[in-house]
Amino acid sequence: MILKIQIDINIVGKKLLEEHLEKLQLDFTLKGIGEVEINQSISSAKLKELTLGLRKYGIEILESEKDILIQKIKDAIIEMVYMEDKLPITSSVSSYLSDKLKYRYGYISDLFSNITFTSIENFVKLQKIERAKQLLSNSELSCSEIAWKLNYSSIPHFSSQFKNVIGLTPTTFQRIIKKRREARNDE
Amino acid sequence: MQNDSIFVLLADDDEDDRLFFKEAFSNIKIKTIVKTVDDGVELMNYLTQTGNKLPNILFLDLNMPRKSGMECLKEIKKLEHLNDVAIAIYSTSASEQDIEDTFVKGANVYIKKPHDFATLRNLLEEVITINWHYQTSGLNRDGFLLSL
Amino acid sequence: MLLFISGISYKHSNSLETSTELLVHSYKIQIQLEQLLSYLKDAETGQRGYIITHDSVFLIPYFNGREKVNKSFDILKNLTAKQPKQQTNLEQLRNLIDIRFIRLSNSLTILSGEEKNLLLGENMLEGNEIMNAIRLQIDQMIQLEISYFNNHQTKYNRDISFTPFITLILLLFTLIIFILAFLKINKDLNVLKNSNEELLISAESIKHAEIIGKFCIAIWNLQTDKLIYSDNLYRLLGCEPHSFEPSIENFLKFVHPDDRNIVSNGVEKIAIKHATYSRFYRVIRKDGHERFFSSMGKFIDNSENSTHISVIKDVTQEHLNNLTLQDKNRELEQSNKELASFNQIASHDLQEPLRKIQTFISIILEKEMTGLSDSGKNYFERIQTSVARMRKLIDDLLLFSRTNKIDKNFEESDLNLLLKNTLQDLSEAIVEKRAHIESDQLPVLKVIPFQIQQLFQNLLSNSLKYSNPIVDLLIKIECERIIAKDYPILDSAADNIYYKIAVTDNGQGFEQQYAEQIFTIFKRLHTSAEYPGTGIGLSICKKIVENHSGFIFAEGKPEIGAIFTVFLPA
Numbered sequence: 073m074i075l076k077i078q079i080d081i082n083i084v085g086k087k088l089l090e091e092h093l094e095k096l097q098l099d100f101t102l103k104g105i106g107e108v109e110i111n112q113s114i115s116s117a118k119l120k121e122l123t124l125g126l127r128k129y130g131i132e133i134l135e136s137e138k139d140i141l142i143q144k145i146k147d148a149i150i151e152m153v154y155m156e157d158k159l160p161i162t163s164s165v166s167s168y169l170s171d172k173l174k175y176r177y178g179y180i181s182d183l184f185s186n187i188t189f190t191s192i193e194n195f196v197k198l199q200k201i202e203r204a205k206q207l208l209s210n211s212e213l214s215c216s217e218i219a220w221k222l223n224y225s226s227i228p229h230f231s232s233q234f235k236n237v238i239g240l241t242p243t244t245f246q247r248i249i250k251k252r253r254e255a256r257n258d259e
Numbered sequence: 260m261q262n263d264s265i266f267v268l269l270a271d272d273d274e275d276d277r278l279f280f281k282e283a284f285s286n287i288k289i290k291t292i293v294k295t296v297d298d299g300v301e302l303m304n305y306l307t308q309t310g311n312k313l314p315n316i317l318f319l320d321l322n323m324p325r326k327s328g329m330e331c332l333k334e335i336k337k338l339e340h341l342n343d344v345a346i347a348i349y350s351t352s353a354s355e356q357d358i359e360d361t362f363v364k365g366a367n368v369y370i371k372k373p374h375d376f377a378t379l380r381n382l383l384e385e386v387i388t389i390n391w392h393y394q395t396s397g398l399n400r401d402g403f404l405l406s407l
Numbered sequence: 408m409l410l411f412i413s414g415i416s417y418k419h420s421n422s423l424e425t426s427t428e429l430l431v432h433s434y435k436i437q438i439q440l441e442q443l444l445s446y447l448k449d450a451e452t453g454q455r456g457y458i459i460t461h462d463s464v465f466l467i468p469y470f471n472g473r474e475k476v477n478k479s480f481d482i483l484k485n486l487t488a489k490q491p492k493q494q495t496n497l498e499q500l501r502n503l504i505d506i507r508f509i510r511l512s513n514s515l516t517i518l519s520g521e522e523k524n525l526l527l528g529e530n531m532l533e534g535n536e537i538m539n540a541i542r543l544q545i546d547q548m549i550q551l552e553i554s555y556f557n558n559h560q561t562k563y564n565r566d567i568s569f570t571p572f573i574t575l576i577l578l579l580f581t582l583i584i585f586i587l588a589f590l591k592i593n594k595d596l597n598v599l600k601n602s603n604e605e606l607l608i609s610a611e612s613i614k615h616a617e618i619i620g621k622f623c624i625a626i627w628n629l630q631t632d633k634l635i636y637s638d639n640l641y642r643l644l645g646c647e648p649h650s651f652e653p654s655i656e657n658f659l660k661f662v663h664p665d666d667r668n669i670v671s672n673g674v675e676k677i678a679i680k681h682a683t684y685s686r687f688y689r690v691i692r693k694d695g696h697e698r699f700f701s702s703m704g705k706f707i708d709n710s711e712n713s714t715h716i717s718v719i720k721d722v723t724q725e726h727l728n729n730l731t732l733q734d735k736n737r738e739l740e741q742s743n744k745e746l747a748s749f750n751q752i753a754s755h756d757l758q759e760p761l762r763k764i765q766t767f768i769s770i771i772l773e774k775e776m777t778g779l780s781d782s783g784k785n786y787f788e789r790i791q792t793s794v795a796r797m798r799k800l801i802d803d804l805l806l807f808s809r810t811n812k813i814d815k816n817f818e819e820s821d822l823n824l825l826l827k828n829t830l831q832d833l834s835e836a837i838v839e840k841r842a843h844i845e846s847d848q849l850p851v852l853k854v855i856p857f858q859i860q861q862l863f864q865n866l867l868s869n870s871l872k873y874s875n876p877i878v879d880l881l882i883k884i885e886c887e888r889i890i891a892k893d894y895p896i897l898d899s900a901a902d903n904i905y906y907k908i909a910v911t912d913n914g915q916g917f918e919q920q921y922a923e924q925i926f927t928i929f930k931r932l933h934t935s936a937e938y939p940g941t942g943i944g945l946s947i948c949k950k951i952v953e954n955h956s957g958f959i960f961a962e963g964k965p966e967i968g969a970i971f972t973v974f975l976p977a
Contacts, residue, residue: 189289189388190388198389205404215831227834228837228838229838231830231834235831235832235834235835237405238404238405239405239406240362240404241831241832242831243827243831244359244828244831247359248362248404252363252365255364275766275767279770282770351755351758351759354809356857372762373766374761374762374765374769374794374798375765375766376766376769376773377773
């Protein structure tokens with residue numbers, strides 16, 4: 073016997089949401105499609121439970137504003153590092169970010185470190201080294217060219233920071249990537 | 260920001276080292292779940308058994324009886340379902356050549372077991388953090404190489 | 408010479424004979440002529456007798472005389488056959504004699520006639536004249552004969568006197584020849600004697616050489632299939648020289664049964680393919696002992712009449728020595744391997760408990776801080792320091808033991824790359840000390856790459872460590888290609904080529920009197936409080952340089968700087 077069904081997604085979603093929130097004994101207010109206000113503080117464990125529960129039904133909880141901002145900061149930094157040719161000097165990172173994100177740099181940096189447990193300088197450094205790694209693996213550039221591109225004041229500075237972050241010298245890194253590729257080609 | 264605890268798995272046959280490890284993790288800001296196994300065979304059994312929760316990052320001692328760390332590394336690299344698991348070699352000092360070798364064989368991190376507890380803690384914290392960045396920022400896992 | 412002399416003698420005796428014959432001949436003629444005259448006189452006398460006596464008895468001598476004259480005449484004719492002049496004389500004589508006889512017979516007829524006395528008298532006178540003429544003729548002839556004879560005699564005398572002279576000269580000449588010949592023969596004899604002596608000495612030496620060198624010679628003439636064995640061959644086989652016939656079969660009897668085909672194959676190759684061969688096989692001597700023989704052969708000439716020489720050497724001692732050497736080598740290799748792995752394992756196993764000690768102490772210091780007294784903390788900290796020092800020592804020892812040459816690969820390596828790696832490794836210290844490093848172009852050499860990198864690392868990190876705090880650190884790496892003979896300090900053959908790599912810094916330097924000492928393991932010029940380190944860096948440098956058959960020297964001037972010079976063979 074074939075039954076014909078019509079589904080109203082909105083009602084389904086709303087109902088599911090309500091059921092879940094009630095199960096977790098949360099005080100909430102539905103604020104239209106796509107937004108729920110939790111009228112109490114919620115532990116991350118509970119939030120996690122809620123997220124996972126809703127995810128099963130295809131309902132995704134969007135990150136918080138803070139999370140969005142963090143993501144924006146990261147994106148901005150990544151964009152800056154992977155800029156066409158040459159990076160802006162370190163000191164101008166702060167002005168770059170605050171201009172881009174329209175927030176005071178102090179706020180941005182505090183927020184970043186609180187949430188990610190890493191400072192912006194550190195993250196910039198990681199991204200620079202990340203780009204250096206890409207350049208070392210995929211391009212034919214020499215270490216001095218890469219050092220210049222990434223705005224290091226000298227090759228020893230670049231090697232030193234690279235080694236600091238990764239624990240290996242740029243040439244060793246290159247060598248390992250090359251050997252890995254060769255091993256993979258042999259397989 | 261972190262929603263889940265990071266699942267960390269250690270394979271080390273030395274009781275004291277397992278103790279240090281767990282102790283160090285208990286002091287790290289990042290939320291972690293730590294599991295330890297006693298040797299390579301136990302490790303591979305765990306990793307290959309379906310339904311088992313895979314670790315975000317695996318710490319692997321090289322000198323283990325029955326199955327050495329290198330053997331495990333080779334096997335792990337062959338198993339596709341373990342592709343997202345970051346592998347950190349956690350071992351007593353080896354020569355530069357040996358360290359390089361582990362990287363070539365597919366390890367992401369090499370940690371020389373430090374002799375100072377604070378150092379160990381900081382080290383592990385750094386590794387976890389960086390790994391988390393890799394897992395959340397969509398960075399290329401292939402480029403994840405770290406030697407401490 | 409002798410023939411000549413005998414020729415001369417023969418000729419001489421011949422001429423003597425001829426002379427004698429001639430003499431005889433002459434005398435014969437003379438006699439005949441005298442006889443003729445005498446017969447004629449007989450006839451005349453007979454005729455006169457008859458005339459006087461008219462006795463026919465006297466006619467007998469007259470007719471006998473006539474016959475005899477004729478006979479003599481014939482004889483004379485024969486005798487003078489070869490002398491034409493005499494022949495003519497004879498003819499004349501004949502004529503005269505004929506006339507005489509006519510006269511004589513005339514006179515006889517006259518006798519029976521009338522005017523006999525007058526005619527007789529005329530006849531007698533005529534007869535007398537003729538007789539005179541005859542006598543004259545005969546004398547002439549005799550004279551002629553005598554002159555002939557004298558001529559011949561003078562000639563003969565001349566010859567006679569000449570011949571001894573010639574003979575004497577010839578004799579002298581022969582004597583000289585003989586003397587020369589004798590000298591020459593003597594000389595040749597001497598030479599022969601000397602060669603003989605040398606040959607004997609040679610032969611003796613070879614014999615002795617064979618005995619001393621424990622080898623022997625076998626000569627095989629392939630054409631005649633004749634085999635000659637030197638005495639020592641027999642001795643090497645434990646037999647008396649020449650105790651058996653030299654033959655391949657006899658030799659094979661002594662060869663170890665398993666190796667016989669090696670030898671027979673070799674023999675075949677010589678015989679058929681005319682190829683020389685080198686063989687190694689076992690032999691069982693007459694006394695039952697086993698020996699190892701090595702043979703090497705060569706053809707003397709490649710013509711049909713080929714002779715092959717084999718030199719067979721008893722190499723038993725060398726072979727056994729070789730085996731012993733191989734065994735010892737294997738033992739040594741094994742021992743080395745064990746030592747290397749022992750080193751490795753020992754260091755590792757020694758490190759582990761130390762590390763644990765350190766870690767536990769660090770945990771205690773951190774977590775039990777409040778429970779500890781100050782002195783308690785202090786003691787723990789001191790334990791940590793000692794343990795740290797011990798670990799560093801073991802690490803360094805391990806590094807030192809790893810710096811060996813065995814089973815490490817020498818590869819053609821670009822030293823510039825190795826230096827670049829080193830600079831990257833030391834980049835932190837370089838940045839920290841704000842060091843400026845300059846380098847010449849370095850060569851590509853056959854080295855153990857990571858050892859040379861370690862060498863650079865140790866030297867440069869020393870320069871960085873012992874830099875002068877008030878002067879910006881400048882490190883210069885200079886490279887030059889040199890010949891050993893220009894640098895007597897190098898213990899090397901004059902023609903060897905080296906690359907001289909000098910690392911100069913303007914750091915603190917050191918006192919030159921310590922220049923050799925600093926390469927000694929664990930020897931330091933500072934306390935660990937002043938500068939960290941175990942004093943093993945430079946001794947590792949020295950070991951590395953020695954692994955590469957090179958040299959390293961240090962020069963220092965306090966407060967000015969240091970120069971470390973490394974010589975690596977090209």
